[in-house]
Amino acid sequence: MTPDESLNVLGGPLSPCSTAPLTGFFRDGHCNTCDADRGSHTVCAVMTAEFLAFSKYVGNDLSTPHPEFEFPGLKPGDRWCLCAARFLQAHDEGCAPRVDLSATHLRALEIVPLSVLENYAERTG
16 A cells, blocks of 8 residues: 655645644554545644543543553643544534644545634644
8 A cells, every 4th residue: 555645735845743743644644645545644633631531432542541552641731633534524513623734644634624624723832
C-alpha cells in the first residue's frame, strides 16, 4: 500500500499528528491515507474526556489499553488520527474534539466540510 500524496486540508504539506502515541493508518505519525483505509483515518484530533466517552458509548473504546496491539489507550490531550465519519458524528452530537488543520489530510474533506473542521481548529498562541 502506498499513501496518497501527503497534503493537508489547507493545501500545504501534511504535518505530523502524533508519534506518542504513534498514530495513523500507516502508523507513521501522520494522518496519511489510501484507498485501503476504509475508515478514512484523516482527522488529526486532540482527545478530550467528553469525546473519549462518546466514542466508547458508540462502540469504539479508544481509552482502554490493548498491549497485544501495541495500543496504549488514549487520554485527554493525546493527538490521534480519527476517522472522518466519527469526527462528523461527534460534531453532530456536540462533542467533537479540537483538530490540527495542518495535520488533517486533504481527503478528510470528502466526508467533513472544511467549514466544520475550521470551527474546531486548535487555537495556538
